[in-house]
Amino acid sequence: MTHSRRFAETRRRPVARVTDSANSQRPPSTIQPVTPFRTRASVSAGRLTAWLSRSAGLGKGAVIGGRITLALDPKALRRVGRDRTVVLVTGTNGKTTTALMITKALEALAEVAANSDGANMPDGVLAALAARPEAPYAVLEVDETYVPWVADQLNPAVLVLLNLSRDQLDRVGEVRSTERELRKAIGNHPETTIVANSDDILVASAATEAGKRIWVGTGRRWTGDSTACPRCDGLIDHVKDHWSCACGLARPEPAWTLDGDLVRTPGGRHVDLDLRLPGDANRANAAFALAAAHRLGVPPHTAAARLRTITDIGGRYRTIRRSRHSVRLMLAKNPAGWVETLRVLDEDTPVVVAVNAQEADGRDLSWLWDVHFERLRGRQVVVTGERCADLAVRLCYAEVAHWAEPDPVAAIDALPPGGVELVANYTAFRDLVGRLPGA
Amino acid sequence: MPESTVHIGLLLPEVLGTYGDSGNAQVLCRRLRWRGFDAEVVPVGLGEPVPSTLDMYLLGGGEDGAQALAAAHLRKHRRALTPDAVVFGVCAGLQVLGTRFRGLDGVDHDGLGLLDVTTEPGERRAVAELVATSPEPLGPLTGFENHLGISKLGADSEPLGHVVRGTGNGDGTEGAVTGHVAGTYLHGPALARNPALADLLLAWAAGHPLPPLELPEVDRLRVERLTATRRRRTS
Ligand SMILES: [Zn+2]
Numbered sequence: 001m002t003h004s005r006r007f008a009e010t011r012r013r014p015v016a017r018v019t020d021s022a023n024s025q026r027p028p029s030t031i032q033p034v035t036p037f038r039t040r041a042s043v044s045a046g047r048l049t050a051w052l053s054r055s056a057g058l059g060k061g062a063v064i065g066g067r068i069t070l071a072l073d074p075k076a077l078r079r080v081g082r083d084r085t086v087v088l089v090t091g092t093n094g095k096t097t098t099a100l101m102i103t104k105a106l107e108a109l110a111e112v113a114a115n116s117d118g119a120n121m122p123d124g125v126l127a128a129l130a131a132r133p134e135a136p137y138a139v140l141e142v143d144e145t146y147v148p149w150v151a152d153q154l155n156p157a158v159l160v161l162l163n164l165s166r167d168q169l170d171r172v173g174e175v176r177s178t179e180r181e182l183r184k185a186i187g188n189h190p191e192t193t194i195v196a197n198s199d200d201i202l203v204a205s206a207a208t209e210a211g212k213r214i215w216v217g218t219g220r221r222w223t224g225d226s227t228a229c230p231r232c233d234g235l236i237d238h239v240k241d242h243w244s245c246a247c248g249l250a251r252p253e254p255a256w257t258l259d260g261d262l263v264r265t266p267g268g269r270h271v272d273l274d275l276r277l278p279g280d281a282n283r284a285n286a287a288f289a290l291a292a293a294h295r296l297g298v299p300p301h302t303a304a305a306r307l308r309t310i311t312d313i314g315g316r317y318r319t320i321r322r323s324r325h326s327v328r329l330m331l332a333k334n335p336a337g338w339v340e341t342l343r344v345l346d347e348d349t350p351v352v353v354a355v356n357a358q359e360a361d362g363r364d365l366s367w368l369w370d371v372h373f374e375r376l377r378g379r380q381v382v383v384t385g386e387r388c389a390d391l392a393v394r395l396c397y398a399e400v401a402h403w404a405e406p407d408p409v410a411a412i413d414a415l416p417p418g419g420v421e422l423v424a425n426y427t428a429f430r431d432l433v434g435r436l437p438g439a
Numbered sequence: 440m441p442e443s444t445v446h447i448g449l450l451l452p453e454v455l456g457t458y459g460d461s462g463n464a465q466v467l468c469r470r471l472r473w474r475g476f477d478a479e480v481v482p483v484g485l486g487e488p489v490p491s492t493l494d495m496y497l498l499g500g501g502e503d504g505a506q507a508l509a510a511a512h513l514r515k516h517r518r519a520l521t522p523d524a525v526v527f528g529v530c531a532g533l534q535v536l537g538t539r540f541r542g543l544d545g546v547d548h549d550g551l552g553l554l555d556v557t558t559e560p561g562e563r564r565a566v567a568e569l570v571a572t573s574p575e576p577l578g579p580l581t582g583f584e585n586h587l588g589i590s591k592l593g594a595d596s597e598p599l600g601h602v603v604r605g606t607g608n609g610d611g612t613e614g615a616v617t618g619h620v621a622g623t624y625l626h627g628p629a630l631a632r633n634p635a636l637a638d639l640l641l642a643w644a645a646g647h648p649l650p651p652l653e654l655p656e657v658d659r660l661r662v663e664r665l666t667a668t669r670r671r672r673t674s
Contacts, residue, residue, distance in 0.1 A: 369459030
């Protein structure tokens with residue numbers, strides 16, 4: 001272990017300090033970073049396992065390592081996360097991207113610990129903190145359902161709440177209980193600043209009574225789930241951008257807003273995003289990142305410039321070159337994600353759509369009918385993946401000409417030479433990336 | 440069909456649309472158009488009156504609170520659903536078409552009474568592929584189910600089929616039919632996976648059977664789903 005006095009010396013403080021008590025209660029250089037022996041021992045054991053699993057080709061070593069550490073010492077997360085400025089990022093879609101954006105922005109200030117591999121359960125969070133024991137900042141994406149527990153351990157300075165929609169159809173109802181749990185957790189952390197989406201009814205419900213909140217308005221993007229009011233089960237009234245319920249729950253006025261490629265700051269200035277990542281969903285993620293980073297002292301223009309260095313998210317949006325094709329890889333994990341992804345597809349490029357229905361994807365494919373696949377009309381489309389037969393029926397009724405090839409690599413190779421846009425759901429994406437050299 | 444355009448009512452899609460339910464309307468609409476009929480989907484929102492002039496009325500699935508909201512609205516417009524209207528309900532839609540359903544909070548709600556069905560919450564949520572047998576013209580029915588409800592059929596309704604795999608109504612039967620009103624726990628959506636059921640509803644609306652429609656994609660999906668569930672059952 002290399003923890004030592006160096007910790008205090010190498011640790012740079014933010015240029016602009018946040019003046020809330022959650023941060024000011026920590027004087028910059030008086031902290032003795034004494035990690036209890038038990039945590040140190042278990043972190044080492046966890047690291048060893050991570051290395052072993054990586055060498056054995058087991059894949060996500062970070063997660064396995066973290067799991068063992070938590071089993072050895074349940075308080076490890078609290079200890080490893082102590083004395084850091086922690087940002088948690090949660091929501092159904094955009095966690096990994098937004099967390100990476102905030103990480104990039106905060107790196108203007110100092111070293112940042114981050115779980116940029118997308119391992120967003122407690123063990124992945126722990127592994128990320130253990131890997132950078134001296135980083136004064138941590139930006140951690142956390143699965144929605146684990147936020148209450150992780151927040152209790154880490155006392156985050158900022159919690160970014162992006163959106164809440166159903167991840168899987170066979171988990172209907174869960175998103176509402178997730179909202180209630182988040183609302184409770186937010187109530188338990190009055191010192192945490194909540195950066196929240198004013199256009200997402202469930203998010204607004206969870207964050208409305210937060211001690212400190214910064215609303216970000218990025219437009220209504222997905223309306224499939226928030227049909228009745230999360231507070232009273234009443235009918236939500238929508239008038240243009242505004243929404244409200246008779247019980248009093250209503251759209252909060254956002255301090256930050258996204259307008260095309262511009263983000264308007266609370267000071268009324270406009271920041272041009274000009275991202276390398278495609279689509280409105282990523283511009284929305286950037287607006288949240290600017291707001292969160294600003295809270296911790298990074299000026300919006302500085303942050304935006306740093307976001308422009310991001311070209312892919314863990315392989316997503318990345319273009320890989322094969323002998324005859326260059327394939328842009330896109331992951332769409334749930335209905336809301338599919339809607340966004342179909343919007344960013346290049347118009348003149350053939351499309352491969354891959355769908356599985358493993359446990360991690362959700363067994364129920366009804367959502368295929370909520371996605372406007374009609375957008376693919378007139379293009380060359382190949383359906384692939386374990387459930388390409390379901391997709392073929394959906395495209396048939398959408399009157400989208402297509403052909404089916406269950407094997408995704410063969411599906412790519414069946415297309416004429418040139419560019420390919422590939423959209424896949426979770427396990428289809430994972431399996432494909434594993435099979436494409438250079439992906 | 441007497442009028443030139445067939446109007447397919449999609450009832451309260453904002454609260455009864457959890458399981459890709461608008462897909463059922465789309466399937467009916469396309470199956471009509473491909474056979475040369477004019478057809479259009481007419482969404483009817485919460486707060487709007489239900490027109491009595493539509494040829495078919497579809498109700499989809501929804502969560503508990505949404506279902507109560509939908510039932511309250513539809514009860515007010517119950518008379519729009521005339522005896523010769525074709526009505527099809529899925530999941531929560533099936534329960535709303537029944538005489539009574541009990542919510543998770545133990546509160547009883549009146550349904551529309553178009554099906555002789557009462558529903559109470561069961562002990563476990565049924566979340567899985569559902570397969571049922573049904574005599575011709577339907578044949579095997581396949582779909583996905585996700586519900587807590589246990590539905591009992593009274594003397595005035597017949598089941599749509601008998602469960603081979605999954606839960607369905609909870610007593611070995613699946614769905615319910617009274618006249619030209621049908622309900623099912625199959626989603627996926629049901630009519631995409633079960634073209635014979637779609638055509639039965641269309642035949643009711645037309646007053647006569649429609650010419651066959653060959654869709655190899657649909658046949659392939661049916662074979663795949665029916666063999667996949669059979670394989671899992673025997674393994
Ligand atoms: Zn309300």
